[in-house]
Amino acid sequence: MCSKMAQVLWGCLLLWNLHISPAYSMYPGIKARATQRALDYGVQVGMEIIEQMVKKRDIPNLNGSESLEFLKVDYVNYNFTNIKINAFSFPNTSLAFVPGVGIRALTNHGTANISTDWEIKSPLFRDTGGADLFLSEVYFTGNVILTRNNFGHPILKLQDCHAQVSHADVSFSGELSVLYNSFAEPMEKPILKNLNEMLCPMVTSEVEALNANLSMLEVITKIDNYTLLDYSLISSPDITENYIELYLKGVFYPLGNLTDPPFSSVPFVLPDRSDSMLYIGISEYFFKSASYAYFTAGAFNITLSTKEITDHLIRTSQGLGNMLSRIAELYILSQPFMVRVMATEPPLINLLPGNFTLDIPASIMILTQSKNSTAETIVSMDFVASTDVALVILGQRLICSLSLNRFRLSLPESNRSNIEVLRFENILSSILHFGILPLANAKLQQGLPLPNPHKISLVSSDIEVLEGFLLISTDLKYETSLKQQPSFHGWESLNLISGQWRGKPAP
Incomplete structure (x- = not known):
């Protein structure tokens, strides 16, 4: 009996999973794929960014204590402050993908x-001054996980x-620099130990600071007065x-309503290419959600007055506006008129x-x-306008x-028997x-x-334009003088150089 009951329960559970899985499966509306070319360019740009960044960073003080046996001094306390990196060179730097893991630097x-x-402080003397430190054979490796x-x-x-500096040469400056430089070599070993x-x-710490900034990005952003875009x-x-391929939700919502559209996203596969740095796939679902969101928000309802029609058509069609206005006013007994266009369903995307x-x-x-x-x-008709999208x-x-x-028109309807409604088709x-x-x-x-x-x-x-999605192939360019503001709210404050964050927490 228990065995039969267990089979029934398992059967019900299986049917339930089959029932709910299509509704809860989520495929991305946007895919973004960065290739090895992007990483190679990232090395070049990264060196420029790091050079600017480290020159502005406050490096922690370096201090310790060492005995100087050749001077018969039990200990010398040293403290290096106001440490500034003036120049650096990393000639052999690379970024590479580690399958299933991340990016190795x-x-x-x-x-x-x-x-x-x-x-410097010791039982025998105390002094201050300046020094130059030359580091060589700097080695670093690590995996960045996203x-x-x-x-x-x-x-x-x-x-x-894993990071290591193999050699450090210290050169003191000041009145007693000759004396200090004579025992600089014994101090290089503890300096290297502390530095490493x-x-x-x-x-x-830098990665954690960047994460604090990333966590404040607005992944749902307002596009206009009608819609929001979720690119989480x-x-x-x-x-x-x-x-590396990123999967973004890529769905539009009517402003103030975060309910998903009544249709599901479908999977799509980016072609196997590597000539560009970045490939962005924008699915049909992305555009369909935009169509549905704008329709729900009433963005496709337009009412134009006689003056608006005339003014606009005069500018765009060399006097056709005056002609249409005169014809329409003739039919409508010279009364001012309005044209109202309303989408009856969300526009269909293909x-x-x-x-x-x-x-x-x-x-x-x-x-x-x-x-x-x-x-x-006076007169109305339903139609389907087929448009090409450039x-x-x-x-x-x-x-x-x-x-x-092209047009597909229904038979016009009118409540005025003295109007030849078919003659309005050309006007409309x-x-x-x-x-x-x-x-x-x-x-x-x-x-x-x-x-x-x-x-x-x-x-x-x-x-x-491919089957079911749009493919953008593009390269990237880092421009320090770029005045173009980032497209999404919050990105403009993600400045890796200054280290400052001015964004607001995402809702």
């Missing part, structure tokens, strides 16, 4: 020139850190010998190889309104523009073609933000 044969103030926290923020960890004990904790990490990255289309199901109405009276619908990257944003492909078609679409394209010029850290630009970018 390696440098050897490094050198550094350091200036410092010093103070994970995520419960809020989807990226988190960095340093594992297997400090290096990995110092690097770990949904899982830890995949790492192979050739790349991404096929080389083809990005947007089908807009909507209704269009011409209304007239006399003074002190309610609006009256794409370009400007700055750090993906810009879309629509061009009308022209209003959409020369009025509504240009207005929509003007709004689309704001673009969709692409994630870019502080002072990193996307260059030599290429866009491909």
Whole structure:
């Protein structure tokens, strides 16, 4: 009996799992893949950043005590303060992917020139002055691990850190420099010992400080007055010998409503390429969620007055606005009119190889309104406007523009028997073609933000439309004088050089 009951329970559990798994499976809306070329460029840029960073960093004081047997001195207490790195060189530095682990950083044969103030105390004398310290054969290796926290923020960890400085040459300056330099060599060994004990904790401290900044990034950002974009990490990255791939949620929400859209994301696979530094895959789900969010927020409802139509069409179609206005006013007994366009469903997104289309199901109405009276619908019709979507990257944003492909119109309806409603089709078609679409394209010029850290630009970018997703292939460029602000709120404060954080905690 118990055996049969157990089988029934297991069967129910299996059916339940089969039932809920499709609803709770989450695939990314955006994938970002960094290749070995990105790491190689990161080494070059990293050296520039580190050079600026270490010159501004406060290095902990170095102190200790040593006996000087050749001077018959039991002990000499020394304290090095105001330590500054003036120059350094790491000629053999590399970054490499460690499959399933992270990114290994390696440098050897490094050198550094350091200036410092010093103070010496002993039973026989006490003095202060300056000194120069030359470090050579600097070696460092460690694995940088990228994970995520419960809020989807990226988190960095340093594992297997090993750092060592093999040689240190101290040169004292001052009135008694000849004397001090005579016993500088015995002090180099304890200096190296203390310095080597400090290096990995110092690097770990820098990583922890960076994590504090990363945890404050806004992974849900306001795009405009209609929508929010969630680009949080949904899982830890995949790492192979050739790349690291990040998985971002990539979903739009109506402003003030974080309910997921009533459709699921689907998996997609980035092509196996390595010519560019970065590949960004933007899924059809990303665009569909944007369509649904804007529709839910009412962004696709437009009402234009006679003056707005006339003014805009005069600018865009060389006098067609005046003609349409006169024709419409003739039919509507010379009363001022309004055109109202409303999407009846979220626009349909289709991404096929080389083809990005947007089908807009909507209704269009011409209304007239006399003074002190309610609006009256003169004529209305439903239509589906099929548009082609052109794409370009400007700055750090993906810009879309629509061009009308074809119409599918329903039979117009009118409550005025004296109006030949079929003659309105050309008028309404022209209003959409020369009025509504240009207005929509003007709004689309704001673009969709692409994630870019502080002072990193996307260059030599290429866009491909593939089956079910958009592929952006791009290189990266670090520019210290870049005035372009990062696309996402919070990134502008993630300044690795200054070490200052001005952001606010994410909600």
